[in-house]
Amino acid sequence: MTLSLSRDGWLLFATCGVRSLAYGFLSVILGLYLDAIGLSTTAIGWIFTAALAGGAVMTIIITAIADSFGRKFLLIAGALLMALAGWVFAISDNPILLTITAIFGTISPSGKEVGPFLSLEQAILPQTTSDQNRTAVFSAYNLVGSFAGALGALAVSLPSLFSLTALAGYRFLIWGYVASAVVLALLFALLSSQVEAKKKTESTTINVGLQKSRGIVAKLAGLFALDAFAGAFIVQSIVAYWFFLRYQTDLNALGGIFFGTNIFAALSFLAAPAIARRFGLLNTMVFTHLPSNFMLLLVPLMPNVEWAIAVLLLRHLLSQMDVPTRQSYTMAVVDADERAAAAGVLSVARNASAAIAPLFTGAILAIPSLGLPFLLAGGIKVVYDLWIFAVFRHVKPPEEET
Numbered sequence: 001m002t003l004s005l006s007r008d009g010w011l012l013f014a015t016c017g018v019r020s021l022a023y024g025f026l027s028v029i030l031g032l033y034l035d036a037i038g039l040s041t042t043a044i045g046w047i048f049t050a051a052l053a054g055g056a057v058m059t060i061i062i063t064a065i066a067d068s069f070g071r072k073f074l075l076i077a078g079a080l081l082m083a084l085a086g087w088v089f090a091i092s093d094n095p096i097l098l099t100i101t102a103i104f105g106t107i108s109p110s111g112k113e114v115g116p117f118l119s120l121e122q123a124i125l126p127q128t129t130s131d132q133n134r135t136a137v138f139s140a141y142n143l144v145g146s147f148a149g150a151l152g153a154l155a156v157s158l159p160s161l162f163s164l165t166a167l168a169g170y171r172f173l174i175w176g177y178v179a180s181a182v183v184l185a186l187l188f189a190l191l192s193s194q195v196e197a198k199k200k201t202e203s204t205t206i207n208v209g210l211q212k213s214r215g216i217v218a219k220l221a222g223l224f225a226l227d228a229f230a231g232a233f234i235v236q237s238i239v240a241y242w243f244f245l246r247y248q249t250d251l252n253a254l255g256g257i258f259f260g261t262n263i264f265a266a267l268s269f270l271a272a273p274a275i276a277r278r279f280g281l282l283n284t285m286v287f288t289h290l291p292s293n294f295m296l297l298l299v300p301l302m303p304n305v306e307w308a309i310a311v312l313l314l315r316h317l318l319s320q321m322d323v324p325t326r327q328s329y330t331m332a333v334v335d336a337d338e339r340a341a342a343a344g345v346l347s348v349a350r351n352a353s354a355a356i357a358p359l360f361t362g363a364i365l366a367i368p369s370l371g372l373p374f375l376l377a378g379g380i381k382v383v384y385d386l387w388i389f390a391v392f393r394h395v396k397p398p399e400e401e402t
Contacts, residue, residue: 300371
């Protein structure tokens with residue numbers, strides 16, 4: 001995969017890596033940490049919901065004004081809020097305070113993006129390369145995030161090297177999350193003025209939000225919301241907690257599982273550009289996602305933990321191929337000067353709907369042997385795949401128009 005990127009593009013790869021590393025270890029330990037400080041399953045679900053819902057609120061506010069008031073400044077501010085949120089989680093066991101902090105900070109129970117970072121970076125990345133190279137850049141960007149997330153998952157074993165107790169080890173990693181956020185802020189400070197939205201010389205009006213792209217973004221938002229609602233039943237923290245409850249899987253084994261899922265996802269990112277060039281962005285999104293969701297349905301039906309892990313790993317070979325293609329597709333079919341706002345709306349649609357599912361954490365994990373998180377997620381995601389193909393099969397990005 002050959003990339004042609006500006007200095008800002010490479011910086012965004014670095015920020016994606018730092019952030020994903022932190023999300024990788026936080027998402028594995030978050031449910032276990034909250035359980036260790038005495039919170040109930042229901043309270044844990046509420047905190048997960050607050051984190052996802054808060055990410056949606058912060059995203060819609062920040063991305064709606066980013067193109068007019070400065071992407072770089074808002075990225076730095078977001079990183080500082082991330083550091084503050086990690087600090088509160090490290091020092092407090094008050095569920096109300098943790099819930100409030102999760103709303104305004106960037107606490108990721110999923111191992112993936114929950115705040116405004118991804119939306120703003122998605123809007124900037126097309127400015128760092130050509131249209132023909134856009135999908136490859138998004139694939140490489142996600143590849144960096146996936147490898148970093150894999151390393152983050154492995155990092156959960158670090159506290160054992162220092163013979164720390166379980167609770168002390170969790171807090172050690174949360175302080176690492178704070179440090180990662182500080183590094184993130186410093187990297188954002190190095191971005192140039194070229195990351196800002198291109199101003200239209202013929203107009204002096206400040207536009208906030210969407211104008212011409214409103215219709216297509218509304219359709220995408222509804223569909224992405226359905227996909228994200230399903231995906232929230234299997235966020236990394238819930239899957240880790242399910243393996244712990246169902247098979248008594250220890251922390252080191254959980255780290256190994258999610259190292260593997262992230263590595264397999266990275267392989268799918270490598271394959272995505274070539275498949276998309278051959279079959280088209282939308283076809284790649286749908287026809288790699290469908291079989292992965294059928295495999296998701298099989299995970300809880302496996303006879304033992306080894307088979308469950310094997311199917312989960314196999315699922316990740318296909319499940320993430322739609323991510324860079326989806327990002328490239330959505331940035332291609334909206335107006336260039338509305339990309340940040342569009343990315344923000346779509347991110348909010350995903351985060352807001354994803355925030356609903358963890359409210360049912362207590363119920364869906366009450367009988368771990370049923371595997372309800374996987375059955376609900378897989379079934380709903382199959383519906384999403386078929387629906388988005390039916391609605392958008394005739395909407396082509398510029399490079400696919402003939």
